[in-house]
Amino acid sequence: MKFQGTNDYVATDDLSMAVNASVSLQRPLLVKGEPGTGKTMLAEQIAASLNLRLIQWHIKSTTKAQQGLYEYDAVSRLRDSQLGNERVHDINNYIKKGKLWEAFEADEQVVLLIDEIDKADIEFPNDLLVEIDKMEFFVYETGETIKAKTRPIVIITSNNEKELPDAFLRRCFFHYISFPSRETMQKIIDVHFPTIKKDLVANALDVFFDVRKIPGLKKKPSTSELVDWLKLLMADDIPDDILQNSDARQAIPPLHGALLKNEQDVQLLERLAFMTRRKNSP
Incomplete structure (x- = not known):
């Protein structure tokens, strides 16, 4: 399947080419451009065009890369242990799956949007290098490795608020959405x-x-x-x-x-x- 825009989204030839190239190369598509040029909507329309499920991870200034993988709630487990709650014996009750975990465990291919990655700390992109490159990560609390069943189509948007690390850029296919003619x-x-x-x-x-x-x-x-x-x-x-x-x-x-x-x-x-x-x- 090739992306050529939709009835609700006008995609220029070079943008369509960039989307299809990133899919073929199995690399994340890093999309930059002025705010309001349709970067976030692009992921939504790719999912609609290819009839795939969309998983959205909207990045904030306080977002940490670990949250995209999973979060372990040690405080709740300690409290339940003190109260004698039976659920304390299953550590999985205290692990909250992140958006990457959700995309990796999907039985079918999905579109994963990492929106406005430049809002986070400068180390944020580097902290996701291995996971996005190898499509797997290790859960220390349970000792299991989570691997992507089917490699998702990853769309990453940036408003150019911060420079992204070279090591991260090397792993992406880049496209700048020029302001429309x-x-x-x-x-x-x-x-x-x-x-x-x-x-x-x-x-x-x-x-x-x-x-x-x-x-x-x-x-x-x-x-x-x-x-x-x-x-x-x-x-x-x-x-x-x-x-x-x-x-x-x-x-x-x-x-x-x-x-x-x-x-x-x-x-x-x-x-x-x-x-x-x-x-x-x-």
Whole structure:
């Protein structure tokens, strides 16, 4: 089976090629790109396209690699021992399986998403090198080795908040999701809003890409923010002529709160609009 995108996800040729190459090589696919470019959704759509179960491990700043394997609750076992609980005799009652264990013991192939790996400590990727490479790990408390019955398709996402170790990168197939071109963005919009007015889309895309070009923005609007903005424009039935020939340097876009997510960027556009109007005034 080959991944070629789905009805709900527009995958460029190079992205489809990267997914299929990682599957063929049996290496994790490391996906980087701007926030909002569909990295997490990619794993969801790969699972849907190939009719596989998706196991998601969302990484936080406090996440440890061991949690992906298993966690042993020694405190609960000690308490049960003091209380004379019979379950204390089976150590498996105190072992919580992690997402890697869940993926390894699956009877069928699954898609394993390790989402935003760069949020964790810098040593986190190194701590998973052997497990991801050999698809096995050892449980010290029970003395058993957990091996993957069927190698999962591993998708790892990163927002480039931290540099990942070279040893980890060598074990991955890498793909950077470039920001969509206008043509690709049009296809994405067609997927989300098949009945949207073409004039509204054309004018909204003009404004959207103009905003992204403004130098000094702290956070450029992303694909997901464009989708939200269009949803609002449709819900409020904004007339097409409000966006037609609109220039973000002269007027703040309507419902700009969907596009701009911090006060510095709003103030920047307000200053640009004020200075441009002042310059053009007689």
